[in-house]
Amino acid sequence: MLAYHHYSGASEQRIRDGTRRIEEAGSPSELKRQVVQRPTSLARLPRTLAIALEIAANDGAERRLFELELAELEARWREEEELAAIVDGELTLVPMLEMIRRKVLAVAS
DSSP: HHHHHHHTTHHHHHHHHHHHHHHSSHHHHHHHHHTTTTTOOOGGGGGHHHHHHHHHHHHHHHHHHHHHHHHHHHHHHHHHHHHHHHHHHHHHHHHHHHHHHHHHHHHHH
């Protein structure tokens, strides 16, 4: 509804005013809560407040998308770490490491 209502977009100043309204409310979710408490329809909201509400609604959706993307990146990172550990184990010369370990222990004692 909000996107349809603002199909023509908004001026840079109106967007700045909308983001200022969000900041004044304290957070996007707080602005949404305040708007829901108003006894008016979305179509009758002042344009700047409607723009602020649209920005606040998009903030939540974008945040969820970023969280999904982050979870995907973290899973990929874990897979890459597992592969690196396997490759390291296969490429490392175990007898040479054992020899170095013995030398280090001999020097330490």
